[in-house]
Amino acid sequence: MAYYQNTGLPTAASMVVTPAMSDVSQEDPSEGFGPSKLGVRTTVDEPLSASQAIEVLQAGNRRFVQGDVKAGGLGPDMRRALASHGQRPVATVIGCADSRCPVEQLFDARPGDLFVLRNAGNTCTHAEGSMVGSVEYSVAILETKMILVLGHTGCGAIMGATKLFLERSTQKYIEMTCRKDAQESTDQSTEASESEQPPQPGCCKKKSTLLGLLDALVPVAEQACVELEGGSTEEIAAHAVKVNVWRTINFLLSYSLIIREKVASGEVELQGAVYNMSSGAVEFLGKSPKQEKLLNHDGHVVPSMGGLARQVS
Numbered sequence: 001m002a003y004y005q006n007t008g009l010p011t012a013a014s015m016v017v018t019p020a021m022s023d024v025s026q027e028d029p030s031e032g033f034g035p036s037k038l039g040v041r042t043t044v045d046e047p048l049s050a051s052q053a054i055e056v057l058q059a060g061n062r063r064f065v066q067g068d069v070k071a072g073g074l075g076p077d078m079r080r081a082l083a084s085h086g087q088r089p090v091a092t093v094i095g096c097a098d099s100r101c102p103v104e105q106l107f108d109a110r111p112g113d114l115f116v117l118r119n120a121g122n123t124c125t126h127a128e129g130s131m132v133g134s135v136e137y138s139v140a141i142l143e144t145k146m147i148l149v150l151g152h153t154g155c156g157a158i159m160g161a162t163k164l165f166l167e168r169s170t171q172k173y174i175e176m177t178c179r180k181d182a183q184e185s186t187d188q189s190t191e192a193s194e195s196e197q198p199p200q201p202g203c204c205k206k207k208s209t210l211l212g213l214l215d216a217l218v219p220v221a222e223q224a225c226v227e228l229e230g231g232s233t234e235e236i237a238a239h240a241v242k243v244n245v246w247r248t249i250n251f252l253l254s255y256s257l258i259i260r261e262k263v264a265s266g267e268v269e270l271q272g273a274v275y276n277m278s279s280g281a282v283e284f285l286g287k288s289p290k291q292e293k294l295l296n297h298d299g300h301v302v303p304s305m306g307g308l309a310r311q312v313s
């Protein structure tokens with residue numbers, strides 16, 4: 001708690017306005033996204049447990065798949081309730097920025113229901129401080145008990161990283177073959193080969209931030225390729241989507257003391273999922289296979305936020 005007070009972020013207490021008694025008499029757990037006393041979820045509602053949150057997410061996705069969505073527009077009373085009584089989302093979701101994967105819609109959620117973080121590839125590889133810090137805010141202040149990392153089929157970021165990985169693998173193979181041929185050649189005029197440096201894989205004079213993002217996802221594609229023992233670009237990219245979900249979860253467990261402690265105590269759960277863009281269904285993957293191992297890890301402050309965190313503490 002003290003950590004956030006020091007950062008100047010609003011605390012739950014500063015956002016709560018005590019509701020009038022008449023306000024809390026409208027509980028209607030059958031509609032919308034979990035129980036809400038004011039028609040939308042606010043701080044007058046209790047946090048949901050991780051298991052309750054998963055049930056609500058699964059039910060919302062079923063409604064989305066069946067075309068039976070209930071999350072409509074917000075009336076003036078609901079907007080005022082959200083503005084006056086603060087937020088109490090049922091879960092934190094880290095999703096991809098892909099415009100075809102709108103997290104709130106595919107879980108049939110309304111404003112106030114979900115605390116959503118999105119970027120290309122649902123990753124913590126870059127700007128990791130803002131991602132990890134935002135998740136810490138959601139679990140420590142907003143009291144969400146479920147953190148869901150949500151990948152999706154046909155992810156362009158993962159496909160880009162897979163192609164980059166395969167191009168580099170091919171480049172390395174060609175370079176190795178060329179070197180071997182040169183050494184075995186009877187022509188020993190090695191002047192050229194010694195004076196010319198081979199091109200570095202991925203080397204580009206006009207590097208972009210996007211290339212940096214894909215570059216950081218290349219290990220995901222590499223791990224997927226190893227686990228599959230080869231495969232087509234599409235097969236590797238499809239498997240890499242799941243590998244990337246685990247990687248993001250493992251990053252959060254590795255670099256956040258707050259998350260690690262809450263997961264270790266059983267207060268918070270960190271789970272993975274993959275959204276199938278064709279069917280609309282979300283496949284829930286459960287906990288990371290490495291969770292127990294990582295809970296015993298000492299952990300570190302994320303590299304991009306190390307200086308600030310040291311100042312605050």
Ligand SMILES: [Zn+2]
Pocket residue numbers: 096097098120121122152154155156157158
């Ligand atoms: Zn994506």
